[in-house]
Amino acid sequence: MASPMTPTTQTSKSARPPQRRGEPRVRVRFRAPFALRCGALLIDYILLALILTFSTMVARLMGGGARMAGGSAEKIGILITFVVAVLDLGILAGLTGKTVGKWTTGLRIERMHGGPPGIGWALLRHFVGYPLSLLPFGLGFLIATVMPTGRSLHDFIANTVVVRETTAHFVAPPRKARPQGAQT
Numbered sequence: 001m002a003s004p005m006t007p008t009t010q011t012s013k014s015a016r017p018p019q020r021r022g023e024p025r026v027r028v029r030f031r032a033p034f035a036l037r038c039g040a041l042l043i044d045y046i047l048l049a050l051i052l053t054f055s056t057m058v059a060r061l062m063g064g065g066a067r068m069a070g071g072s073a074e075k076i077g078i079l080i081t082f083v084v085a086v087l088d089l090g091i092l093a094g095l096t097g098k099t100v101g102k103w104t105t106g107l108r109i110e111r112m113h114g115g116p117p118g119i120g121w122a123l124l125r126h127f128v129g130y131p132l133s134l135l136p137f138g139l140g141f142l143i144a145t146v147m148p149t150g151r152s153l154h155d156f157i158a159n160t161v162v163v164r165e166t167t168a169h170f171v172a173p174p175r176k177a178r179p180q181g182a183q184t
Helices: 034-061 068-096 100-105 119-134 139-146 153-158
Strands: 007-011 026-030 107-111 160-164
Touching (some): 034 068, 034 100, 034 107, 068 100, 100 107, 107 119, 119 139, 139 153, 153 160
Antiparallel strands (some): 107 160
């Protein structure tokens, strides 16, 4: 079993052509730790729960289900929650590879060959793959802990992988040589 910091290599089809013929370009991707993936998912669902909770509170302040205004406010809240879920988990994840939770935790969803998953694959991953991963007692999510690539059931369904966001590594400038007689 590979550790979360073990890089995985793959060939990149979308990158520039290699220097020599026959040699593929190699990209290094660091798999996302399971706990960080859980944190990202939790952030996404807290966002949705906050919207739904706020709309329920407004509906209760307006009189709950007994009055027409209270029932309408609750229905509008459910509709807004659904729209935000589709925007966050479908469109945003499909175009950028990041949901709000993945953005805050520094993770990214990629296709296996690289690049963002696309809207259709993101919708498939989140709205079909997540429920299927949850069904057998959450075992679909736990697959990520034993797979060397860190992929869960919903990743296999949508042909995606969750990786850590890579940042540029800065190299310290070379030290200047001290004169011979200088003291520290």
